[in-house]
């Protein structure tokens with residue numbers, strides 16, 4: 600069983616800023632992403648978080664991605680401090696993780712604040728106790744299931760259909776006790792005790808390198824901005840997925856009636872229009 604997510608659902612999740620707000624009350628997202636090898640993923644996630652609407656982004660990472668993040672977004676704060684949500688893992692590789700980074704990520708994943716776990720931090724998710732949203736693509740989902748002692752998502756060589764993907768994501772969510780965002784043309788958002796949510800991307804032009812890094816930043820911003828916990832976490836994740844797909848559709852659609860090639864940066868640039876559209880009455 601599943602429900603399909605739409606613009607109205609997204610509008611119900613997003614919080615419109617008011618005159619009483621300040622940069623802290625609008626939500627602070629802490630970001631630990633990027634590496635010497637994949638610095639671009641840090642830039643994309645930070646850019647997406649700002650563009651989705653958050654009061655502050657704190658970026659804490661290696662020197663090279665830090666320099667690139669600041670070059671692109673000087674408004675990013677690179678000092679530690681309180682956050683309402685974390686984003687970790689995009690543009691990192693577990694094989695390159697040193698002891699200090701492992702200890703820091705361990706603290707994040709044992710804390711009270713929700714954590715969006717992407718790419719190279721997914722191996723740490725099974726041991727986490729923090730409120731969790733994991734964002735695997737199909738390959739990463741298979742690895743995560745194996746780490747959780749679950750069977751491969753499909754018995755044969757054929758790619759699993761939507762029903763099988765929903766069942767597998769729901770099973771992973773129960774085993775993990777967290778929200779699973781299983782990415783694809785139709786992204787499945789599954790939580791341990793709730794009906795799965797299906798979000799249509801809207802355009803296949805979205806299948807391009809780095810768009811997953813943008814998605815993780817968008818979800819992180821929605822979670823930080825809405826202070827989502829508990830059941831609301833899956834809805835916050837679904838809102839982030841909808842905004843990401845809508846941004847891609849707007850960016851591709853601006854090129855012509857059949858759409859056209861877009862980059863991950865184009866998707867991030869279109870996020871404010873997707874947010875404005877969702878909030879329009």
Ligand SMILES: NC(=O)C1=CN([C@@H]2O[C@H](COP(=O)(O)OP(=O)(O)OC[C@H]3O[C@@H](n4cnc5c(N)ncnc54)[C@H](OP(=O)(O)O)[C@@H]3O)[C@@H](O)[C@H]2O)[C@@H](O)CC1
Pocket residue numbers: 636637638639640641688689690691692718719736737738739808809810811812
């Ligand atoms: N500009 C930047 O800095 C960018 C940085 N990036 C960063 O790069 C890092 C590595 O991420 P990654 O996804 O490229 O590699 P990884 O997770 O090891 O997957 C490898 C194997 O998994 C499979 N597989 C993959 N996708 C699948 C799918 N959709 N559906 C099914 N299977 C799929 C496939 O295996 P195969 O099917 O070929 O056996 C593939 O060979 C990560 O940190 C990321 O954030 C990128 O975001 C790009 C932009």
Ligand SMILES: Nc1ncnc2c1ncn2[C@@H]1O[C@H](COP(=O)(O)OP(=O)(O)O)[C@@H](O)[C@H]1O
Pocket residue numbers: 736782783784785786800801802803804805806807808809810811812813814
């Ligand atoms: N055929 C497709 N149609 C629409 N969206 C897709 C398609 N394939 C992948 N996507 C979306 O593109 C993004 C790719 O993310 P990911 O695989 O993590 O790439 P990367 O690691 O390069 O950022 C996800 O949001 C996914 O849902």
